[in-house]
Amino acid sequence: MDTTIAYESKNLIDAEQVAAYLLENPDFFSKFPQLIENITIPHAHKGSVSLVELQGEKLRKKVRSLSQKLNQLTFIAKQNEVIYRVYTELNLRILKCTNLDDLKFILEEVIQENLQLSSVILKPFKGAHALPEIQRRLFIEKRFKRHKFFFGRLSDHERRLLFADQEANSVALLLIGDLGELGILAIGSKDPGHFNPDMDTLLITQLQQFLGVLLPKMLTA
Template identity: 65%
Template sequence: MSEVMGQQKNNLELNDNFEDHDSVSDSQVVDYLFAHPDFFVKHAHLFEELDIPHAHKGSVSLVELQSEQLRKKVRLLNYKLNQLISIARQNEQIYRVYADLNLRLLATQSMEEMQLVLEEVMQERLQLESVVIKPFIGAYAFPEIQRRLFVEKRFRRDKFFFGRLSEHERKLLFPQQEANSVALLLLGELGELGMLAVSSKDPSHFNPDMDTLLITQLQQFLSILLPKLMKY
């Protein structure tokens, strides 16, 4: 008799729970699943019975939906990985170009030869628009008033500048070439030897956030070579 009464009591409790199921909110279900992440592990049979509405495929199982989401994540990760590999290859190519440029500069015997090497590498291999060295001393020295204009405006904090110039500045350095973005480097320990100016047609090619390792090495090479070639 007691067993029968107990069974009836359990049935009543179950019925009560089912009758109250409408009072359970979506957020409560979500909270419960978050609090019990192993719920579907303990109740794996639900995977075969649950149908998840899908905007394009009608109803799909939870397992299929999870598999599709996983495939999307894998595709995204593969895309990002391929991007990183591509960037790494490009950086390696640029590094090799700069390494070759520095070796060729070491073999130059005159300012004219140095200018030709810089133009050949910068314009032909790096696809930049123009490159020029503006010495601060000698027969072809940059005029003093123009030198002060750049030094005081563009080199207040560092010995290099990456970005855009005013129209007046562009005409002083690149009168015949496009210069939508530029790299300016002071040469010499104190910036006393001159300035290297490189221009690009791409407005975003040279920017303040770019990496300066390779071009700073070029700056150091030129600072060592210039006194010998210009007979300082």
């Protein structure tokens, strides 16, 4: 074997070795700045561009992406603040209610107008407008197996039982009472994805607790 060829083959550097060296020495191009402008990289739309141009373009894309994420977070924070204020006002107003009709009116007015939701139904389990026992069992056995709330979509039959002809493409259902013995608050949205199992429950379960305190007094009055 030719000793010259053997020597050269031992000293060949492949692309992986170059890449590994540059990763281990990130300041390489600061030591050899003259190389940066001479290196060209194929670009799908611009032909060949310099390393500086490519790095600049990537940096601009990263800044745009971060800016979009920041705007999204700001928008969500503003939405959450609005929702928090609506629920705070609602809880204060229902505390002043003295009868079931007033309570239903306040729930409908605040939730439908301020949160732009399509329907609000309060179905007590006792009294003249009580939900029939067979329907009560249907919802408790099907929708409240693990929790005293349900977020998502109902079957057409279930939706008609609670909402009649009102729109409710996704719903929030809350059992009222420590044992869920007082009634159901049903809130409907036109948006099929508005209420979903992954949504935060803090504010709506606070409303559930307020109603659990108020309803017993109204149902026995």
